[in-house]
Amino acid sequence: MIKTENLTRTYGKGEGKVVALDGVSLTINDGEMVAIIGKSGSGKSTLLNLIGGLDKPTEGRIFYNDKEIGSMKDSELSELRLKNVGFVFQFFDLIPELTAEENVLLPSRLAKNKDAGADELYKALDIGDRVKHYPSELSGGQQQRAAIARALINSPDVILCDEPTGNLDRASGEEVMALLKRLNSEQGRTVIIVTHDRGIAEQCGRIIEISDGKIV
Numbered sequence: 458m459i460k461t462e463n464l465t466r467t468y469g470k471g472e473g474k475v476v477a478l479d480g481v482s483l484t485i486n487d488g489e490m491v492a493i494i495g496k497s498g499s500g501k502s503t504l505l506n507l508i509g510g511l512d513k514p515t516e517g518r519i520f521y522n523d524k525e526i527g528s529m530k531d532s533e534l535s536e537l538r539l540k541n542v543g544f545v546f547q548f549f550d551l552i553p554e555l556t557a558e559e560n561v562l563l564p565s566r567l568a569k570n571k572d573a574g575a576d577e578l579y580k581a582l583d584i585g586d587r588v589k590h591y592p593s594e595l596s597g598g599q600q601q602r603a604a605i606a607r608a609l610i611n612s613p614d615v616i617l618c619d620e621p622t623g624n625l626d627r628a629s630g631e632e633v634m635a636l637l638k639r640l641n642s643e644q645g646r647t648v649i650i651v652t653h654d655r656g657i658a659e660q661c662g663r664i665i666e667i668s669d670g671k672i673v
């Protein structure tokens with residue numbers, strides 16, 4: 458279970474202060490598939506980054522199974538992020554000096570996982586023939602799919618996706634959604650998807666809408 462309590466994130470001070478997230482409390486149960494929707498700038502990525510332990514809240518707390526991540530040691534948080542949480546970034550964030558395959562396998566090597574099941578992922582994501590290439594040699598959609606494979610390589614229980622279909626054509630987007638739905642329904646993984654696409658959101662079990670940093 459993931460729980461947030463009064464999560465607030467502000468940037469800057471005084472006149473230039475931006476309240477990106479304003480007191481968000483929510484609970485996401487194990488095995489849920491949840492969409493977070495809202496307008497551009499409403500705080501969706503901010504919320505997802507906090508849930509993923511990539512950023513720290515200005516106020517409030519985040520719990521994974523009753524353990525507050527703010528109280529974890531750096532090594533504990535790194536372990537959680539490496540093994541239990543898969544994160545798909547809005548702008549892919551592939552490492553440019555590594556091939557797609559090296560990007561995908563990086564988390565499994567860090568976690569010392571032997572059988573990564575990478576080939577199955579390439580097949581499911583239809584990038585098998587492109588994985589020896591560098592990100593700059595791939596289309597946006599292919600980079601997106603490589604980033605998704607990287608998020609899934611360690612079989613995380615929690616999959617956090619920031620606009621996972623934002624750079625894909627309709628058919629590829631539907632395939633990615635089908636894969637995420639399978640991971641959720643057949644394997645009980647918790648999936649949280651940030652999207653501005655109602656059609657994507659409506660395929661999830663629950664929709665959380667945020668506006669100006671608050672849940673509406």
Ligand SMILES: Nc1ncnc2c1ncn2[C@@H]1O[C@H](COP(=O)(O)OP(=O)(O)OP(=O)(O)O)[C@@H](O)[C@H]1O
Nearest residue numbers: 468475476477495496497498499500501502503504
């Ligand atoms: N590092 C930062 N410094 C200052 N303001 C920031 C920073 N990061 C985000 N913001 C501001 O916080 C607010 C929320 O940003 P966020 O990226 O969470 O929006 P979003 O809902 O993900 O938008 P989009 O749909 O465009 O991706 C915005 O007003 C944004 O300009």
Ligand SMILES: [Mg+2]
Nearest residue numbers: 501502503547
């Ligand atoms: Mg965003």
